[in-house]
Amino acid sequence: MKPRTFFKDGKVNTATMARIPTTELRKYLLTGQLTRRGCLHLRSSTLAPPILPLRTLSTTPPTPSDQQSQIIPLRKQLKDQAKAAKLSGSPKKKLKKSDNQTVPGWDLTVGIEIHAQLNTPSKLFSPASTPSGSSDDAAHHHHPNTHVAPFDLAIPGSQPSFQPTTLIPAIRAALALNCHIEFISRFDRKHYFHWDQPSGYQITQYYHPFARSGSVTLYPRDGIAAEDGEQVTVGIKQVQMEQDTAKTLAQPNSTHYLDFNRVGVPLVEIITEPCIHRPATAAAFVRKVQMLLKSVDACVSGLEQGGLRADVNVSVKRTGEEALGTRTEIKNLSSFKAVEDAIIAERDRQIRVLEEGGRIEGETRGWSLGSVETRRLRGKEGEVDYRYMPDPDLGPVVIGRDLVERLEETMGMLPDEEVGVLMGRFGLSERDAMALMLMEGRLEYFYGVLEELERMLGVEAVEGGEQRHTMLAANWCLHELGKLAEAEEVGEAAAEEVTSQVPEQDLAAILFYLHQKKVTAKVAKDLLWDVFRGTIATGGVTEQIDSQDLWYKEITEADYAAIADEVIEGQEKVLQDFLKFKQGKSKAYPQGKLGFLVGKMMRAGPEQGKGMDPASAERVMRVRIEQVYLPRLEEAQ
Ligand SMILES: Nc1ncnc2c1ncn2[C@@H]1O[C@H](COP(=O)(O)OP(=O)(O)OP(=O)(O)O)[C@@H](O)[C@H]1O
Ligand SMILES: [Mg+2]
Ligand SMILES: [Mg+2]
Structure with a gap:
């Protein structure tokens, strides 16, 4: 991993916090x-x-x-990733655990070493x-x-x-x-x-x-x-x-x-x-x-x-x-599962013994994954006298x-504070924030990508500020990279290495162009796969877009208008809703209907929306309806 900047303007840079x-x-x-x-x-x-x-x-x-x-x-952990993905995929998962947590009439006590x-x-x-x-x-x-x-x-x-x-x-x-x-x-x-x-x-x-x-x-x-x-x-x-x-x-x-x-x-x-x-x-x-x-x-x-x-x-x-x-x-x-399961099994065993009138002996027991019972390793009488001296x-x-003060100063953020920053400053959901933190090395990777992206954009995330780029980066570091790891061609070993196969600077470059609307989301995803598969050399994202002519080229106003006309053809019923609004017969602007027409435009456009911006499409569609079609309908009335 490349070195990070810990200090900015003489202050510890906690925005893209990396620890010393x-x-x-x-x-x-x-x-x-x-x-x-x-x-x-x-x-x-x-x-x-x-x-x-x-x-x-x-x-x-x-x-x-x-x-x-x-x-x-630390090694990239496939298991951690699967777990975090699960955690981020199903909100109810962590609360569902309420199974088997209590036994009426009995109190459980646990101390951990x-x-x-x-x-x-x-x-x-x-x-x-x-x-x-x-x-x-x-x-x-x-x-x-x-x-x-x-x-x-x-x-x-x-x-x-x-x-x-x-x-x-x-x-x-x-x-x-x-x-x-x-x-x-x-x-x-x-x-x-x-x-x-x-x-x-x-x-x-x-x-x-x-x-x-x-x-x-x-x-x-x-x-x-x-x-x-x-x-x-x-x-x-x-x-x-x-x-x-x-x-x-x-x-x-x-x-x-x-x-x-x-x-x-x-x-x-x-x-x-x-x-x-x-x-x-x-x-x-x-x-x-x-x-x-x-x-x-x-x-x-x-x-x-x-x-x-x-x-x-x-x-x-x-x-x-x-x-x-x-x-x-x-x-x-x-x-972690063994910790929970072993405690449940041992609790239930002790309750059974006591309910049958028996006594619990202080002893050491063992547990193997997947078992339903703990097993006795050694009893109290076998417990050694350690003769501490x-x-x-x-x-x-x-x-x-x-030394203690110095270590305290350089300790960086602890996880609870960091979850707060990920949510507050970067706009992540609690689930995504936890998923990033639980996946081995992923949080550091996210910070690396974000730092590079912010450098290119010339912005810096602040509490209450613009969060579109931070959310974009987090989404890709979690979900788009997650898709790479799940792909069939990726073996188990390779899945652990997803982040190492996508250099931070390359993902940042892809996100920069996507954020600036210089490439479409589809092209961005294709570029990610190319980087991942090694068909684009490190640092070669821009060159690839150039040589394959993948830049997003927006169509002209006249082109938008032509596509809008094509889509409106045969939609008289829908147009009536716009007319009713114009004439004050309905209160709400038919935004849903407009969305429906824009969706049709995006699908009908050149190569399914390539070169089309949904916002422009919506703007032109609205203008065509209001300035061309509604006057015609009114005349016909
Ligand atoms: N009645 C109890 N029920 C559950 N946990 C207990 C109870 N009494 C003590 N403990 C826990 O048992 C643990 C004892 O650990 P400690 O390291 O002090 O001793 P030890 O187990 O005898 O030593 P070691 O295993 O290191 O040789 C602590 O976590 C403590 O909280
Ligand atoms: Mg101990
Ligand atoms: Mg012990």
């Missing part, structure tokens, strides 16, 4: 307008002496190209780079066990070395979730023994997380259950930084392959209060957190691409009872107020 990417902030932090000491006081001399990580043994020192690949924008991989090129405590994207992303495929430093494998003698830049996306995530940042936080060891964690403990924040007391507000457009009314606020208890674990790839014959690329990748764990009471609202919350994290550029990819993982804690109690019921936890849900190898993390 995390990668740029990293440069900012490291090149020092803020001194590193000024914002991060790690391993200060009063603490343990600095311990050098074993860089020389690192199997893969981070290379510029590794870092580059991390910056690649979300683990999100942070958008940073380095691991939390080692100099190894993080593998970019997810493993099924062929374009950026990373071989297993190629992003591993000795510390990641807990090789004797290796020690953690906190990578301060990982704080940038972490703090941004916490700010987007409205949290209070703790200026001093600490790392703890959480012990458990499994092959996915070579050291026998995970480094996390248990006693002193870096952020607390946040909140996320959800609205009907976010997909909350109708029973939750106009808005719901979900409290965030805390946000903590921690290490990811190795990835296990199950093979036949009880064989497991282990990929340690993921060990030590920085995560934030976001923990809500137990304050969600409807399954659809829980799913809407996870989607909104994903949107918030993406909007501040804090995470790598979404739930359905593996960059986000959600665990849900579910309990039920009889209506009227005070205390919450015993919770069970369903781990690792990987789609402060990590003696790591000093406290001290976050400076200046």
Whole structure:
């Protein structure tokens, strides 16, 4: 993507708002307008002496190209697109969810833990780079066990070395979730023994997380259950930084392959209060957190691409009872639908157990997509004692107020504000605004097209100003591009790439000519297909219109009049309506009848309206009726 202008006339340009990417902030932090000491006081001399990580043994020192690949924008998601299209196509969809949201006589309570991989090129405590994207992303495929430093494998003698830049996306995530940042936080060891964690403990924040007391507000457009009314606020208890674990790839014959690329990748764990009471609202919350994290550029990819993982804690109690019921936890849900369905299934299971006089045991359960039941993974008695303890190898993390302020200033618009701008300044419907925001990369694309179009038109969208061009751009970025993605000849892989096959400047050029009525809508659509198929080279839209002589050439007044006469032939009955109005026998001007005649003109015209402007056609038709035909009728009376 080409660089954008963030500043206009010395001010942040929020009109075509693009955020300052995390990668740029990293440069900012490291090149020092803020001194590193000024914002991060790690391993200060009063603490343990600095311990050098074993860089020389690192199997893969981070290379510029590794870092580059991390910056690649999130993958275009076909699924997101289909979902957003659905959302934008059927207004009732999000409210329809009222099925199965409540069970009379029972109250449901849900608390959610979300683990999100942070958008940073380095691991939390080692100099190894993080593998970019997810493993099924062929374009950026990373071989297993190629992003591993000795510390990641807990090789004797290796020690953690906190990578301060990982704080940038972490703090941004916490700010987007409205949290209070703790200026001093600490790392703890959480012990458990499994092959996915070579050291026998995970480094996390248990006693002193870096952020607390946040909140996320959800609205009907976010997909909350109708029973939750106009808005719901979900409290965030805390946000903590921690290490990811190795990835296990199950093979036949009880064989497991282990990929340690993921060990030590920085995560934030976001923990809500137990304050969600409807399954659809829980799913809407996870989607909104994903949107918030993406909007501040804090995470790598979404739930359905593996960059986000959600665990849900579910309990039920009889209506009227005070205390919450015993919770069970369903781990690792990987789609929004799974979040909703798993909660419904677990709620119903717990109610069945209680109605039969049984008791709910605190336990961890699993869920696979399409199932109707959660299944027991481990019970309370199997629940490990994590033996939390402060990590003696790591000093406290001290976050400076200046860093937090700087990250706040550069955070850009959050989704709720942005929906408001898309609707207010650009004139989009709420549905289209949400669709643009939910489709991977589409909003940025829209801004890019709009910026180019406004440059060509020499206008800028303002609140309450002209919105024809902004609505035109949005309509094409959503609906006309959507048609390309649905076309038969487009394979699944290509559909993800629609925007990359239509350069912003080319779509802007097409829209410019369409807006200026230099080409017809039909020609504009054909041009879009040509650009998409690559038959027009990038930047070649104008040349194509020239060489194929596609410019709109309006016919003369005499031509319009001739077509009007042709159409009026045999329409005496219709003309009577105009006469009645003229003679005061009917009050309303027969606008519908005029439209009918103009429609006929547009169809009868040269090559079905080519070179004809409906407004001109209407004007000439009106003049012919009033100045030629009505006088004739009156004479005949
Ligand atoms: N009675 C309850 N019903 C539903 N949810 C609850 C209930 N009590 C607590 N919760 C939720 O359970 C979650 C607990 O998460 P937390 O990370 O604090 O502990 P944990 O699940 O024991 O730890 P982990 O899974 O990280 O090892 C929170 O989201 C909280 O809101
Ligand atoms: Mg937890
Ligand atoms: Mg948990």
